[in-house]
Amino acid sequence: MTTTRIRSTFGKGALFAAAALTAVQIASFGPATQAHAATPTIGVSVDGIAQTGWKVKTIQQTEFVPVRLLAAAIGASVAWDESTSTVSLTQGTRVVKLTNGSKAASVNGKQTQLKFAPVEKSNTLYVPAVAVGQLFGADVAEDIAASKLNIVPKLHPYADGNKQGYLNVFGEAVIAAKYEAANGFSEGLAIVKQDGKYGYINALGEAVIQPQFDEAYDFSDGLALVDKAGVSTYINVKGETVLSPSGYDELYDFSEGLALVRKGDLFGYIDHTGKEVIPAQLEDAFYFSEGVAAVQIEGRYGYIDRTGNVVIKAVYQSASDFEAGLGLVQSEGENGEGSFGFIDLNGKASIATAYAKAFSFSEGVAAVEGDDTFFYVNSIGENVLQTAYEDVGSFHEGLASFEDNGRYGYIDRNGKVVIAAKYDSAGDFNKGYAVVETGAGSFLINAQGVIVAEAP
Known part of the structure; x- marks a missing residue:
């Protein structure tokens, strides 16, 4: 029961990632009506990718963000009515209307009340991130102590006959079913198939990287592995080729700054420059998680760090990714029937290997x-x-x-x-x-x- 090492291509049910959303120009929303004192810098991430250019206001311990940036992050278009100081956010058939200075809002024509009203500052309308995100089913988590705001849009692929598109959590079609295949969103983008080729769209359904690849894989660390005309390369979020490693029989995704590679029957790792930082001499190897990767040495599994040093001795029959500081391992046993337990990042047994079956930690x-x-x-x-x-x-x-x-x-x-x-x-x-x-x-x-x- 070793860690799964899969280059998650289309059709295998994996999520396809890309880097941060394109910056959105903020439009004027009328004259200023309220001023606020400067607040500490709040970091924003969208689907796990750190953002730049977001100005977050903290008002009554609640995070307010520019409405256009939030809309782009969750996949909604924006229209501004100057005469009523009302903004309309549209996601598929869902229309949310918010008015500057008013706690009254509407969702598909039905009235609802917000705890905090949108406010305007320096010609930009700010809205309460959590409340407005929830109106679209997005997960928005505030961590005031850590000065972080995490936004995760929740769009899911669905099928309509032989075409595929995307639903929101309310079951409403957000991006029409027009693709030959569509996969889940992660880090702001999703991979889709049109005319037999793969490309990437954003949450608004806009083609960010035009379909052109014979195969396409996850974005990770800002790079994605793609195949075109039999040549495998890594591209950036603009679709530009930035790395073309040679001399390997197989390339894999990046994880925590390193990409797994295979040369013959042995595995190693390269960095973002293509340099082989961990030689291809491992019998088996997997992705990095929490600073370590499970590897096989002389028939047994242990863990290495990002420099290739063995930090947890290879004494296990199998080993899995670390989750929340614990790694699932299997002790040595006859006929592959060793028991399962959990170790910490120092290799110390946290939960004894006493179980016939076990699964990695999830949600605690x-x-x-x-x-x-x-x-x-x-x-x-x-x-x-x-x-x-x-x-x-x-x-x-x-x-x-x-x-x-x-x-x-x-x-x-x-x-x-x-x-x-x-x-x-x-x-x-x-x-x-x-x-x-x-x-x-x-x-x-x-x-x-x-x-x-x-x-x-």
Whole structure:
């Protein structure tokens, strides 16, 4: 049960990433009506990518951001009505109207109240980031102590016949189903297929990198691996080739500044200049997470740091990525039947290798197998949720799959069945939806178990 090492190309269900959104010009929204004292600099990230050029205002311990930047981040267009000082944000069929200085807002014509009113400063309209983001189903998290604001748009691919597009969390079509294939958004962009070629769009559905590649992979560290006419290269978010490594049999994605490469049967790592910083002499190797990567040395697995030094000895039958400071490892056993447990970044056993099966940590807990059934443990190995099921999944967006008599459903963090076991298979929730299989096909369901569309 080693870490998965997959160059996540189209059709494998992985997310496709790119770097930060293109800067958006701020339009004039009328004369200033309110002034505010200078506040500490607040860092903003959109879908995990740090942004530049965002001016964030903190008012009554609430983060306000320029409306046009927020709209671009979550995939909404903007129209300004000077006569009423009202801005209209449109995402597919969803229209949200906000008025300068007023807590009254409307969503598709229905009135709602905001806790804080939009304010204008230096010809820019600022809106409460969390409240407005939620009106579009986006996750917006404030971390005032760390001076950070994290924005994650939640758009999900769906199928309509033989074409694919994107839904928001309300089941509304945001980007029309016009692509031969479409994959999930990550770091602001998604990969799509048109006329047999792959390219990237932003959350507004605009083609940022025109379809031109025979294969396309995740953006990571600002670079993406693509293949065109049999030649593999790394491109930047403008679609420009910036790195063309040679002499390797296979190239992989970048992770934490290094890309995995294969030469013959051995693996190594290159940096952003193409320099081989860790020689291709490893029997097996995987992506970096939390500063270390699982590797195989003389038939056993351990971990190296970014300089190639072994920081956790290769003594395990298998090893997985670190999550929240803990790595899932399998002790040596007969016929590949070693037990699973967790170690910390110093290689110290945090949770003893005592389980026949175990999964990596997700949302603060990990599923492990006890006496024929699974339960969930916290970071110090305490049983925090016992189940009666022989098969469960990891928690994602507060829900985990479970199996009962050959059918799958979902439980919440209290173990309560919230979606009955009625599916042939059930995937993890991601950006508001999970993919389930029934005899009739593959579908997207929401957190209430309602089928909203065909799965791509």
